[in-house]
Amino acid sequence: MAGHVSGAPNPLGREVTAVEDLPATAAETSAERPWPLRLLSAKMKDYIDRMSAVWIEGQIIELNHRGRASYLTLRDTDVEMSLPVQVWRNVLDACETPLEPGSRVVVQVKADFWAKTGRLSMRAGAIRAVGLGELLARIELLRRQLGQEGLFDPDRKQSLPFLPERIGLITGRNSDAEKDVIRNARLRWPAVEFDVRHTAVQGADAVPQITRALAELDADPAVDVIVIARGGGSLEDLLPFSNETLVRAAAQTATPLVSAIGHENDRPILDEVADLRASTPTDAAKRIVPDMAQEIAGIRQSRAALERAVTLFIDGELRRLAEVRSRPALAAPATQLDERERLVADLRDRSARAASTRLDAGAREIAHLRAQVIALSPQKTLERGYAVVTADDGRILRDADEARPGEGIGVRLARGRLTATITDTGNPDTGEPGTTTTTQEQ
Template sequence: MRQPSSAEEPWPVRTVAIKVAQWIERLGAVWVEGQVTQISVRPGARTAFLVLRDPAADMSLSVTCAPELIRQSPVPLTEGSRVVVHGKLSYFTGRGTISLRATEIRPVGVGELLARLERLKALLAAEGLFDERLKRPIPFLPRTVGLITGRASAAEHDVLSVARQRWPAVRFEVRNTAVQGPTAVPQILEALTELDRDPEVDVIVLARGGGSVEDLLAFSDETLCRAIVAATTPIVSAIGHEPDNPLSDYVADLRAATPTDAAKRIVPDATAELAAVADLRERAAAALRGWVQRESRALQQLRSRPVLADPLRALTQRVDEVERLRTAARRAVQHTLSTQTTGVTHLRDKLTAVGPAATLARGYAVVQRVTGPERHVVHAVADAPPGSQLRIRVADGAVSAAALGSQILTPTTKEVPR
């Protein structure tokens, strides 16, 4: 075992290469899935060469195998075929490269692809990526439409021509990418990210014509589906024809049956909109004319009424009545005041006649016995025994006196001094 390398004692290249080969050797045999991007089978050669590419990332791996594995494959292998390869990785120390020596190659059939897509669809649905509440509304009239499609494809022609027929002023930002094969997903992701960052782009359209399940496989890629959900710009999926349903249709904000249908749904029809505006203007004008006519008739009816023809006539007719009512009211008030004054005078005379002051004025007096500070009215002889201090109140004042004696008067006897 060599000691760790250092600046003073570095490892030679051969040591590093051998150690890398040893580590790779420990990995053992593995199963690898990918898309075939290159096949090289030379006549008379003992080794065939392939390149496997990851469908969702810009990564590839060199593969070597016996030519019989390719020739005897139950399904012909072509560039873009999806395969599962079993083999062992080898590191070539002389060139410093890694390759996979394949011992078995299994093409991925349509049935297996569909089963995988169903499992992925169930996974994305369970995560809520198909939820309608996540769908963003498509703007009525986008400033700029981003279009991701194949170069010079029928889908590009359909979208551009139909959209411009409907709304000639529409603007497009077109990004041409591969729409199938191993490079499709990375290129679509790059174009989608670029258009999503553009503030002028209000909606993005993914467009492709029809094809087989393998041809449309890129638009069911999990990485692309998650990128569509994560985008901030509304995205329209217009992949294939009506029966085609890649997973991008479920995660996109709007699913169009065809590229032509997408063009019809992202921009309004100028002719139809102008006709609608003209119809609304006519309806508004008719409604305004009807309102003016109704209000004019109402004003004519109001002007024909007598009260508006001579507004002061009603007041003039009521002048005599108002004056009569004022005189009657004044007379009633004066009568009420006179009656009440007479009544008050009579009550005052009655009160004066029965009051104590009038009684005293007729010669009567009020006798009070003085006991300390208190005074008690004398009602009977017994209330003022001889020697009591008395206070006699008359009409114009009071006299102090003392009780010298008492007499009891009866109706049948004379005064008897006591």
């Protein structure tokens, strides 16, 4: 083992190792070759001392004065995260605006590590309250940015249901805003139901609580519309309703959203992205549910108007029906029917006579044509003593020269058929008959 830092043994009975024999980095340490605590503390202090000072923004939630030093706790304006900061009285006195819990500030802090006790603290080198003008400038910058992204476009806004059965209400506990919304809504429509979520409506806890409640109500299919309500307040009190995280969460809700923040002249960014902006919580109640008395009066007026219209229509139709019934065709309808009946009977008789006459003429014409056909038929010619002579191949012989002696011929008579063999041919013009040998066929 190398030389010692000192010759005294440590509590474990081992002598202190020289610094040059220790691992150079934390990654090289092991159970057999550890760093002494003083070395880790020295390295941590050296590293932290090299860190630059940084400006941070937050809200003071706690402020204690202890002699020359004061201790304040800063909380992030958007999430639940806090940091204790030590500030000397002279730094605190240099701040132009008196600070108190709830103030929004920017602080220049520098980390400080007390090696002897291993305690890390943040010390303030300068502190400045965030003024009203700066807050307004930040809000307007965010308003322009969100407007350019289209979050305020009218096409994105949803229509509120005519008669919501269940309303989700996000507001402060036991607040006047809650009472105004519920009382006025039930005065207008007693059957309406509410799902109330109590949250902080100002301060560092407001944004995460309202955002969480908004997500829960939006996920509930029984909720028809969501109202975020709060009474009036200073600009600082209404800052959560211009917070980018809350505004973007409101823009993504699928349930119609109503913003009822402050009074008529209060215009947080949430008003721009909501589907409906109400000037006050009372105005929100009047705009999300109809007035039952007005609706009943409207129904009565509509019913009376409908009854008048139906009565006028029926009276007009009765007059027109009376006019139609007074016409001759309807006053004595049998007259026209009798006339039509006589006309139909006459036409039927004429049609029967014409058909009979036409059938008789057709029958006579057919008989005449039949007689002509029969008289001119080959059968009648054969009955008069003529015959049809055909050769063996079926040809009809019209000239004796077409046949030769010894050939067979067929003779078609009026009744029956003869088969003959030609023995001789003659010329009828010379009066010399020919001879045949005949065989009779039935």
